[in-house]
Amino acid sequence: MQQERIIVLDFGGQYKQLIARRVRECNVYCEIHPHTLSIEKIREMNPRGIIMTGGPASVYDEQSPTCSPELFEMGIPVLGICYGSQLMAYRCGAAHAVDGSHGKKDAETGGASVDENAQAGYAANAEAVKTAPVSEYGRTEVMIDAPDSLLFQDVVTVNASDENAKETVGSTICWMSHTDYIARVPEGFRITAHTANCPVAAMENPVKKLYAVQFHPEVEHTPEGKKMLRGFVMDVCGCRGDWEMSSFAERTIKELREKIGDKHVLLGLSGGVDSTVAAALLSKAIGDQLHCVFVDHGLMRKNEGDEVESIFGPKGNFDLQFIRVNAQERFFKRLIGQTDPETKRKIIGEEFPRVFGDEARKLKGKVRYLAQGTIYPDVVESGDGKTSDVIKSHHNVGGLPIELVRELGFDETPIEPLRMLFKDEVRRVGLELGVPRELVYRQPFPGPGLAVRIVGEITPYKAEIVRDADYIFREELHKAGVDENLGQYFAALSNMHSVGVMGDHRTYGLAVVLRAVITSDFMTAEAAEIPWNVLQTTMNRIINEVEGVNRVLYDITSKPPGTIELE
Numbered sequence: 001m002q003q004e005r006i007i008v009l010d011f012g013g014q015y016k017q018l019i020a021r022r023v024r025e026c027n028v029y030c031e032i033h034p035h036t037l038s039i040e041k042i043r044e045m046n047p048r049g050i051i052m053t054g055g056p057a058s059v060y061d062e063q064s065p066t067c068s069p070e071l072f073e074m075g076i077p078v079l080g081i082c083y084g085s086q087l088m089a090y091r092c093g094a095a096h097a098v099d100g101s102h103g104k105k106d107a108e109t110g111g112a113s114v115d116e117n118a119q120a121g122y123a124a125n126a127e128a129v130k131t132a133p134v135s136e137y138g139r140t141e142v143m144i145d146a147p148d149s150l151l152f153q154d155v156v157t158v159n160a161s162d163e164n165a166k167e168t169v170g171s172t173i174c175w176m177s178h179t180d181y182i183a184r185v186p187e188g189f190r191i192t193a194h195t196a197n198c199p200v201a202a203m204e205n206p207v208k209k210l211y212a213v214q215f216h217p218e219v220e221h222t223p224e225g226k227k228m229l230r231g232f233v234m235d236v237c238g239c240r241g242d243w244e245m246s247s248f249a250e251r252t253i254k255e256l257r258e259k260i261g262d263k264h265v266l267l268g269l270s271g272g273v274d275s276t277v278a279a280a281l282l283s284k285a286i287g288d289q290l291h292c293v294f295v296d297h298g299l300m301r302k303n304e305g306d307e308v309e310s311i312f313g314p315k316g317n318f319d320l321q322f323i324r325v326n327a328q329e330r331f332f333k334r335l336i337g338q339t340d341p342e343t344k345r346k347i348i349g350e351e352f353p354r355v356f357g358d359e360a361r362k363l364k365g366k367v368r369y370l371a372q373g374t375i376y377p378d379v380v381e382s383g384d385g386k387t388s389d390v391i392k393s394h395h396n397v398g399g400l401p402i403e404l405v406r407e408l409g410f411d412e413t414p415i416e417p418l419r420m421l422f423k424d425e426v427r428r429v430g431l432e433l434g435v436p437r438e439l440v441y442r443q444p445f446p447g448p449g450l451a452v453r454i455v456g457e458i459t460p461y462k463a464e465i466v467r468d469a470d471y472i473f474r475e476e477l478h479k480a481g482v483d484e485n486l487g488q489y490f491a492a493l494s495n496m497h498s499v500g501v502m503g504d505h506r507t508y509g510l511a512v513v514l515r516a517v518i519t520s521d522f523m524t525a526e527a528a529e530i531p532w533n534v535l536q537t538t539m540n541r542i543i544n545e546v547e548g549v550n551r552v553l554y555d556i557t558s559k560p561p562g563t564i565e566l567e
């Protein structure tokens with residue numbers, strides 16, 4: 001039986017990933033594709049429904065992303081969001097002007113006949129969308145004109161403030177971000193919601209299963225939005241919700257076994273969530289045909305190398321061949337005298353595949369495939385929406401330059417078992433496979449490691465200081481039970497020396513910076529309010545236990561204007 005699937009067509013909207021996530025929260029598999037996906041390809045994919053995203057364009061610009069009118073004639077339910085809703089009105093052939101008869105069926109409102117529509121031809125839908133003198137932006141009261149709509153039936157409303165909307169039964173807050181609006185709804189459609197400034201906040205043609213909303217149901221600022229999307233996915237599209245992580249793991253293990261057969265696979269294991277879960281999945285599939293290379297560049301957190309080895313090494317819980325490369329010296333040597341943050345990043349970024357390549361050479365003739373823990377946001381982000389299928393790893397397969405991949409005779413296409421999963425789904429698969437909770441839920445750690453947490457030149461001495469201070473901070477946060485609510489938290493080392501006094505002696509030591517942030521997407525962040533006593537205990541311990549430090553600062557900068565890391 002074919003798995004249920006919803007496809008999101010990307011018209012340049014910034015929330016496309018969020019839409020896909022919301023659909024998957026209904027346990028329905030969802031993929032994002034460029035808006036240029038052909039009608040034939042869509043038919044082949046046989047989705048249960050299609051969601052058209054928003055986007056910054058206007059339907060009348062020649063360069064604007066568009067779609068074939070056939071999209072609305074395939075019998076597949078379609079939901080247009082924001083720009084997607086305007087495009088639906090525009091491409092469906094808008095037939096009757098908005099007359100304020102909210103919630104009434106087309107026949108009652110006297111919408112143009114099919115003939116009239118045909119006579120008007122292109123001109124009819126040329127008036128479908130208009131540009132408002134002012135944009136509507138932010139949280140907006142949306143009057144629900146048709147509470148019987150499958151999109152709104154579960155939505156909780158309050159009394160609408162719009163006194164003129166006689167048939168309006170209630171309103172709900174939705175997130176708006178638009179200047180253009182639908183001015184004429186197509187034949188067969190009814191208006192199902194409006195706002196004070198937007199005559200068509202939602203419209204639908206239930207017979208053809210075409211639905212459109214001007215607002216963004218996918219964002220948190222639309223509190224009832226999840227119910228609307230669920231209504232589309234489950235009630236309009238008729239999905240049952242068969243996308244489960246347990247069946248994903250089972251199916252993927254089977255597919256990996258079939259694809260890999262008796263060949264060997266090489267995976268770069270960093271100890272981060274993605275590569276860890278990829279290793280667990282591959283280990284279940286092919287056991288000791290899997291070779292995991294863990295490169296310790298000397299800029300890992302305290303005990304991290306040993307922890308990764310204890311889980312994946314010979315004494316660990318997974319069946320695989322584990323190779324630990326202690327490459328500290330190599331990295332530190334190349335970093336001598338380097339103070340520029342980007343140069344430091346670049347050096348580490350170049351050295352890593354070299355070390356990895358050296359190990360891969362030793363396995364020449366044995367390994368056929370490279371594997372990596374690419375996840376869905378990596379795929380989508382590197383594809384920029386238009387070319388979502390072209391991923392960056394083609395130039396950098398499994399962390400190795402493509403020339404080396406060819407020279408070593410590896411297959412050029414990496415094995416990426418998590419390629420279609422979001423982070424929270426990866427975590428669920430990890431738990432299914434028995435990866436310890438601490439590893440599955442660990443906070444993100446940057447690829448260049450502590451290098452982005454040491455301001456100025458990096459030395460083994462400074463790395464040791466920041467490692468010890470970081471360990472103490474994390475330990476104290478954990479003891480106090482406040483770590484679970486934090487997005488990211490760590491100690492960094494500033495480049496500042498200052499005067500202090502210890503005992504009867506003058507000191508001249510380094511300043512450690514503590515940073516803890518609350519964030520859900522890591523794009524913006526707020527400094528966390530850590531209880532004062534926890535900060536004080538941490539400060540005392542760092543000063544007493546970490547040599548070379550005589551001052552501890554807490555960073556209260558939000559992002560923006562700061563970034564989460566110091567460099």
Ligand code: XMP
Nearest residue numbers: 345444445446447448452522559563564565
């Ligand atoms: P910033 O500092 O940009 O960090 O606010 C946002 C998120 O990205 C991580 N980060 C990195 N991850 N290589 C990585 O793999 C890097 O060079 C890098 N710089 C920042 C950071 O830890 C945070 O989660």
